[in-house]
Structure formats: C-alpha cells, structure tokens
Amino acid sequence: MLVTKSYEEINSKIEKGEAVVLTAEEVIHVVEEMGVEKAAKEIDVVTTGTFGAMCSSGAFINFGHSEPPIKMQKVWLNDVPAYTGLAAVDAYIGATEVREYGGISYGGAHVIEDLVAGKDVALRAKAYGTDCYPLKDIQTSINLTNVNQAYLYNPRNMYQNYAVATNSSEKTLHTYMGKLLPRNGNATYCSAGQLSPLLNDPQLRTIGLGTKIFLGGGVGYVTWEGTQYKTNVKTVNDVPAGAARCLAVSGDLRGMDPEFVKALYFPQYGTSLGLGIGVPIPILDEQVLKATCIRDDQIFAPVLDYAEQSRARKPVKLVNYQELRSGAIDINGKEVRTSGLSSYSKARTIAGKLKSWIEKGEFGLTKPVACFPAEQVQKTLEIREVKK
Amino acid sequence: MTVKECKVQLEYTPDLVSVPITYRLARDLGLEINILKAAIDENGGKMILFLKGEERIVAEGLRSLEKARVRVKPLGDYVVKDDARCIDCGGCVSLCPMSAYVMSLDDYKVRLDQSKCVACGMCIDSCPRGAIALNQ
Numbered sequence: 001m002l003v004t005k006s007y008e009e010i011n012s013k014i015e016k017g018e019a020v021v022l023t024a025e026e027v028i029h030v031v032e033e034m035g036v037e038k039a040a041k042e043i044d045v046v047t048t049g050t051f052g053a054m055c056s057s058g059a060f061i062n063f064g065h066s067e068p069p070i071k072m073q074k075v076w077l078n079d080v081p082a083y084t085g086l087a088a089v090d091a092y093i094g095a096t097e098v099r100e101y102g103g104i105s106y107g108g109a110h111v112i113e114d115l116v117a118g119k120d121v122a123l124r125a126k127a128y129g130t131d132c133y134p135l136k137d138i139q140t141s142i143n144l145t146n147v148n149q150a151y152l153y154n155p156r157n158m159y160q161n162y163a164v165a166t167n168s169s170e171k172t173l174h175t176y177m178g179k180l181l182p183r184n185g186n187a188t189y190c191s192a193g194q195l196s197p198l199l200n201d202p203q204l205r206t207i208g209l210g211t212k213i214f215l216g217g218g219v220g221y222v223t224w225e226g227t228q229y230k231t232n233v234k235t236v237n238d239v240p241a242g243a244a245r246c247l248a249v250s251g252d253l254r255g256m257d258p259e260f261v262k263a264l265y266f267p268q269y270g271t272s273l274g275l276g277i278g279v280p281i282p283i284l285d286e287q288v289l290k291a292t293c294i295r296d297d298q299i300f301a302p303v304l305d306y307a308e309q310s311r312a313r314k315p316v317k318l319v320n321y322q323e324l325r326s327g328a329i330d331i332n333g334k335e336v337r338t339s340g341l342s343s344y345s346k347a348r349t350i351a352g353k354l355k356s357w358i359e360k361g362e363f364g365l366t367k368p369v370a371c372f373p374a375e376q377v378q379k380t381l382e383i384r385e386v387k388k
Numbered sequence: 389m390t391v392k393e394c395k396v397q398l399e400y401t402p403d404l405v406s407v408p409i410t411y412r413l414a415r416d417l418g419l420e421i422n423i424l425k426a427a428i429d430e431n432g433g434k435m436i437l438f439l440k441g442e443e444r445i446v447a448e449g450l451r452s453l454e455k456a457r458v459r460v461k462p463l464g465d466y467v468v469k470d471d472a473r474c475i476d477c478g479g480c481v482s483l484c485p486m487s488a489y490v491m492s493l494d495d496y497k498v499r500l501d502q503s504k505c506v507a508c509g510m511c512i513d514s515c516p517r518g519a520i521a522l523n524q
Contacts, residue, residue: 051475100487178479179514186482262475264516274475274516327481327491337482342517345476345496364507 003040004285007367010044014364018219019044021358023351024195024292029213031293032224037293043278045365046281048200048380049214049350050192052342053264053272056156056174056227057364058094059112059253062148063123065089066140071133072125074115076100077111077142084125084336088133091191095263095273107271109263112152115144116216134187149322150253152215156226158277159200160245161233161301165321165337166331168306174268180306184331187303188339192347193296193321198246200292202239206281208368213249214354217260219363230378238291241318245372249277260350276346278354282365296321304333311380392443393503395424396450400432401461409458411435413449417441424486424506436463436506465523466507469500473519483514 010068014020020043022030026178027046031039061082063072071088075081079113082091095109120141129136144150165177166187173180177188193199201207211222233240253261259277264337283289301324304313319329325344357363398409405428410455412417427433439446453460476497480489488504489511491497511520 052477178516179482179483188479188482262517265518266516267513271514274477325491325493337487338479339482340478340491343475343477343496348496 002285005044005283006366007255007282007284010021010069010282012046015361017359017360017361018302018388021045021047021355023347023348023355024048024200025351027292028194028287028295031188031289036290037119040283040286043283043289046200046283046289046356047049047278047351047354048195048197048281049278049347049352050275050342050353051260051276051278051346051350052190053256054154054157054275055096055272056381057107057152057154058273059114059150059152059275060090060092061142061150063089063091063142064146066135066138066240068135069133070125070127070135071130073127074125076124077108077121078114079105079122079124080106080108080111082108096270101184101358104270105265105267107263107265109271110272111248112253112273113258113261113263115150116256116261118144122153144254147180151248151250152220152253153248154220154227154275155224155248156246157249157275157277158197158226158247159191159243160196160202161240162189162191162243163315164301164303164324164329165306166303166316167307168305172267172308174308176266176269176272177306178266180337181320183334186339187329187331187336188231188341189301189324190341191301191321191324192342192344193299194294195344195351197277199239199294199299200241201279201281201288202235202291202358203374204208205288206243206284206368207279208371210366211279211370212363212366213251213254213278213280214350215249216253216275216277217250217257218251218255220249220277223250224248225372225376228378229372229376231376232378236300236318237347238295239294239299241300242302244314244322261347273344277352280354280365282356286336290297291333296325303329320375391440393438393440394446395436395438395503397463398435398437398453399461400435401457402430402432404456404458405430405432407456409429409453409456410435412452413439417445417449417452419445419449425508426475433493436502448510456470463507464501466505467499467500467511467520468523469522470519471516474498474515475499475517477516480511480514480520482511485510
C-alpha cells in the first residue's frame with residue numbers, strides 16, 4: 001500500500017515535537033536498512049543544505065527619511081555603489097558590485113556581511129534635488145538596527161547541480177570557479193551533491209513559491225523561479241547532470257547568522273556572496289522519499305574547459321560527486337586534483353540545524369502556493385542589429 | 389630512539405656551490421633528505437630541505453652544515469591559515485603542489501600540514517575568504 005501524508009499531518013507532528021526528521025545524508029542509510037515502504041511511514045521530513053558562492057544575491061534596504069529629505073539618485077555603501085532607481089530612500093546592494101576605488105576585493109557581498117555581523121556601514125548619497133526632496137548630499141552611517149527594512153532578495157540561488165571547471169590552456173585562469181591551473185592542473189566544482197536541496201527533490205514536487213527555508217542562518221522564503229531556471233538538461237539517475245533549476249529567495253537580514261553569510265573574493269574576478277541555505281522536504285509519499293536517497297556516486301556533473309571562452313562549451317566528460325570529493329578525477333588519462341568551492345562541512349551543519357529546528361517544533365513546513373515550470377528552456381542573448 | 393623531522397633553508401655562497409652538501413648528509417650520516425625547493429647557480433642561492441632521522445643525527449647534520457659555512461635557517465610556517473575565516477570549501481586543496489592542504493573525508497574540514505609546505509606561495513591568492521596569508 002502506498003504511504004501518503006499531508007502537509008497538515010506532518011505539521012501537526014512537528015507542533016507536538018513528534019516529527020521524525022533526518023538529514024539528506026542520514027536518510028540514505030536509514031532507507032537502505034529499513035526499505036522505502038516502512039521508511040516512508042516513519043520519516044516525516046528530510047533536511048538539505050548547501051553553502052557556496054551565490055553571485056546573484058543582494059539586499060534591499062530602506063534607509064528612512066533624512067531632515068530635510070532627499071530623493072537619492074546615487075548611493076554608495078562603504079564606497080560600493082548601490083542601485084537606487086526606486087523610491088526616494090530605497091536601494092538595492094548587489095553582491096558582485098565592487099567598490100569604485102581601492103580595488104575589486106571589496107564589494108556588495110562584504111557590505112552585506114558587515115551588516116549581518118552588526119557593523120556600521122557608511123552611507124553616502126547624492127541627488128539633483130526636487131521641490132519635495134530638497135537635500136542634494138548626505139553622508140551618514142547605517143546598521144541593521146536603524147534602517148527600516150534590510151532583506152536579501154536573491155534572483156538566483158541554490159543551483160540544482162553545476163559544472164566542473166578545468167583549464168586546458170597554457171596559462172592560469174582566474175575565474176568565478178577559482179584559480180584554474182594550466183594544462184588541466186586542477187578542477188573545481190561547487191555543489192553540495194547529495195545534501196544539495198534541489199537534487200533531493202529534482203522535479204520540485206514539494207518546493208515552490210512560498211516554501212519556507214533556512215536562509216543565511218535565519219528564516220527565508222522561496223519567492224520565484226530563479227533566473228536562468230531550465231529543465232531541458234540531460235538526467236542521470238533521475239537528477240540533472242548539470243546546471244538546471246534554481247530559485248529566487250528572500251529573507252530578513254536581521255536574524256541571519258554571520259556564520260552563514262560570508263563575503264567571498266575571487267582574485268582578478270571579483271566578489272560574491274557565500275550563503276548557506278537549507279530546504280526541508282516533507283515526505284509526502286514513497287516517491288518523494290526515494291528522491292531524497294540520492295547519493296554522491298549517482299549525481300554526475302559535466303567537466304567544462306574554461307579555456308574555451310564560449311557559452312557553448314562541450315563537456316569533456318561527466319564525473320560523479322564521489323569521485324570529485326575523493327580529491328582527484330581522470331581527465332584524458334591524467335590524474336587531476338579537485339577542489340570544492342562549496343563547503344560540504346557547512347552544508348552538513350545547515351541540514352543539521354534545520355533538522356533540530358523542526359524537531360523542536362520551531363520550524364513548520366509550507367505547502368507551495370504555486371509550482372514552478374515543469375518544462376523550460378534557457379534562452380541565449382544574440383547580438384542583433386539595433387533598429388533606429 | 390627519537391625520530392626528528394625538520395625543514396630548513398640553506399643559503400649557499402658562491403664558493404659552496406661545488407660542494408656536494410646534500411650528498412654528504414645522506415651518505416655520511418644516513419639521513420633521509422628531500423629537496424623541496426632549490427634555486428642555486430654560480431652566484432649561490434637557496435635550498436629548502438626536509439630532513440628526517442634520529443634526533444642526534446639530525447642535530448649532527450645541522451652542525452656539519454654550519455661547519456661547512458652554509459647558513460642554516462629553520463623554516464617556520466611560511467603561510468598561516470586563519471581557521472576563523474576559513475569556510476572549508478577546499479579551494480586551496482588542488483592548488484598546492486605538495487598536497488599540504490588536506491580535505492578530511494570525515495568532517496570535511498581543511499587542514500594545513502605545515503611540514504609539507506615548500507613556501508611556493510601558490511595558495512596565497514587562492515582563498516576566496518582571504519584566510520591564507522604570508523606569515524610575517
């Protein structure tokens with residue numbers, strides 16, 4: 001007989017502190033021993049986690065109105081430009097925006113990290129001045145306690161799998177995938193594999209608009225499909241063998257933990273935000289449970305040669321995450337050492353924390369308000385003739 | 389018998405270039421030696437040497453080097469890894485030619501084995517958290 005559970009049943013167990021919660025690592029062994037049918041009855045929730053560079057991240061901040069008021073036209077936070085083509089004192093600070101002077105090693109990600117860590121951040125703005133907003137210049141400092149709102153709004157996070165980067169050229173490449181040594185001297189990868197949220201629910205049956213998640217150590221929500229969300233990716237063992245789905249997420253910076261919000265700097269590339277996210281998966285039936293049992297040796301990623309500066313790079317080969325984590329993979333008969341860029345130890349911590357929140361009844365599950373596309377193709381940008 | 393391992397930097401003056409110094413350490417004293425780095429030409433130069441052997445013999449080896457007028461400097465930690473900044477991503481692991489950075493497959497934490505470091509500097513700009521720096 002097929003086991004089915006509703007969100008309401010699972011939540012009522014969570015409220016009573018009776019829910020059986022396992023991490024995406026633990027569930028593998030439990031299901032191996034218990035079998036899917038029995039385990040689907042026993043287990044209520046499986047928690048996932050990931051921590052890695054998530055470039056498409058940033059925060060909306062409302063600074064409050066000054067006296068006299070200003071309609072900010074240009075805004076800088078610790079000398080990093082923020083976008084303010086919005087209402088008077090609203091701005092968006094993007095993680096990869098770098099400061100205007102003093103090099104590219106400090107950017108929006110650092111501003112966000114500083115805010116979460118409780119630090120003061122210098123705010124500078126200028127304006128052309130209007131009848132209702134006369135002030136033209138302002139210099140002050142802000143922090144999380146004196147602004148009105150400060151929340152992450154990240155258009156693309158938590159990629160469902162990603163490429164492995166290597167470099168066949170004669171020179172070292174400095175990329176968002178880290179330092180790539182010449183002649184395939186190393187290879188870098190960046191997925192939490194078997195712990196990664198979207199690999200544990202590959203069709204997004206339980207994850208959709210409104211799903212409550214662990215975001216940067218606080219609570220956040222899934223707010224849309226991620227930019228570049230696509231489904232037309234080759235699958236191996238029922239999971240995409242390459243970048244596929246992704247999600248937009250949002251959450252209050254207040255309540256986040258500096259341990260899970262870390263600015264990153266890739267030399268000669270720029271800044272990015274290292275962010276921790278965890279997603280709970282309600283075990284509604286055996287099929288949902290089976291998907292959470294995916295193991296590193298079953299998840300494959302394409303090795304791409306970053307020496308080829310084209311969006312149409314052909315994969316050199318597919319490798320699995322067990323091989324990647326072993327420290328070396330084989331590329332054209334050569335043993336190539338591997339580096340992760342996503343922290344598996346932090347991914348584990350996140351899945352564990354989320355598990356304990358749910359076990360203690362502090363974190364309930366949400367049914368998606370709407371589901372994301374089952375089929376979607378990613379478009380390219382063509383260089384077209386501009387008609388006047 | 390106490391086994392000692394150490395890493396030293398030898399500075400050669402031009403007159404020492406023709407003296408088979410490392411050969412003597414190995415043959416006469418039976419020390420296990422490994423040349424980690426060497427940049428020596430007719431003007432002299434530097435060598436980083438890993439030495440392993442009985443404590444007494446290692447000490448004797450170092451004395452013999454000094455006797456031969458080779459400047460010997462014990463090589464301390466060339467780089468420091470700030471564990472509070474490190475996020476254990478492992479970005480440094482595949483860049484170190486000596487495999488001094490190791491990702492443990494138990495707890496997935498990155499550890500630096502200073503004894504393997506040859507002061508090449510490859511790791512310095514590899515860390516996205518700026519957790520690796522020259523030890524100054």
